Amino acid sequence: MSITVKQITKVFGTQKALDNVSFDIKKGEVVGFLGPNGAGKSTMMKILTSYSKADEGEAIVNSFNVLSEKRNVQKSIGYLPEHNPLYLDMYVKEYLTFNANVYKVDKNRINEVIEQTGLTPEAHKPISALSKGYRQRVGLAAALLHNPEVLILDEPTTGLDPNQxxxxxxLIRNIGKEKTILLSTHIMKEVEAVCDRVLIINKGVLVADKGLSDLRNEESQIIEVEFDYRVEEVLLQQIAHVTTVKNMGGFVYEITFDTQKDMRPVIFDFAHDNKLKTLQLARKNKNLEILFSELTQ
Incomplete structure (x- = not known):
């Protein structure tokens, strides 16, 4: 395992930031770490990078204990914190040279990470002149300099525009072909785009551990339908395979089925048989956003 977390608890005053959290991350996995603001994501990442100490439990990164083998842990990980700490008055290559000296890595590695992170056109510029997207690339380049086995990225895309x-x-997808990555974010589409698996934490408690492929293949579907008149929910619940019916306001209903068979024709037939018109009829898979909402509200 690249990362093993066993019953980690962290308390600040009277608040449990982490409450008996356990999980494993295999070598080569890209794992999304999701949760609302204040759920405990950053606290866990600080513990895994040995910047913070857990009150209870144990964490192992690349076979090193984060408490007793801090130096080895820090050598084997690349960390991009939420607030990317850069020296804005330095030039890109100058900043990476400074970091290379800290890690005592070959200077040839600087050009390698510049190319890997797409910084070549900006390498001659001061960091202060870069867009936020390119500043994030500089942070990733610095995290990759010593060729770590594990990357820990805390909200790496916060504040970026759609193109960035x-x-x-x-870039994260490409890096994930070679590295184990733990990616903290609250953006569902980000996890669906780059991750193999998702961990969801809420109020310091791990509430889900799911593979993205498993989530996509779940035997369920949600259909949103709008009729021209109000319908008693008990009638909709009599349709085959219905598990829940929710009125979304007015004449709009969200109906969940326990089958992957497309149930829209069945709803259309139900409307016809009951002399109703369907004003809209849309199928929604039970995606990560819905799962997140169910587990954290």
Missing amino acids: LLEIRK
């Missing part, structure tokens, strides 16, 4: 988001996601 796509660029950084593509």
Whole structure:
């Protein structure tokens, strides 16, 4: 395992930031770490990078204990914190040279990470002149300099515009072909775009551990339908395979079925048989956003 977390608990005053959290991450996995603001994501990442100490439990990164083998842990990980700490008055290559000296890595590695992260056109510029997207690339380049086995990325796309988001996601996907990545975010589409698996934490408690492929293949579907008149929910619940019916306001209903068979024709027939018109009829898979909402509200 690249990362093993066993019953980690962290308390600040009277608040449990992490409550008996356990999970494993295999070598080569790209795992999304999801949760609302204040759920405990950043606290866990600080513990895994040995910047913070857990009150209870144990964490192992690349076979090193984060408490007793801090130096080895820090050598084997690349960390991009939420607030990317850059020296804005330095030039890109100058900043990476400074970091290379800290890690005592070969200077040839600087050009390698510049090319890997797409920084070549900006390498001659001061960091202060870069867009936020390119500043994030500089942070990733610095995290990759010593060729770590594990990357821990805390909200790497916060504040980026749509084009920058796509660029950084593509970069993370490419890096994930060679590295184990733990990616903290609250953006569902980001996880669906780059991750193999998702961990969801809420109020310090791990509430889900799911593979993205499993989530996509779940035997369920949600259909949103709008009729021209109000319908008693008990009638809709009599349709085959219905598990829940929810009125979304007015004449709009969200109906969940326990089958992957497309149930829209069945709803259309139900409307016809009951002398109703369907004003809209849309199928929605039970995606990550819905799962997240169910587990964290």
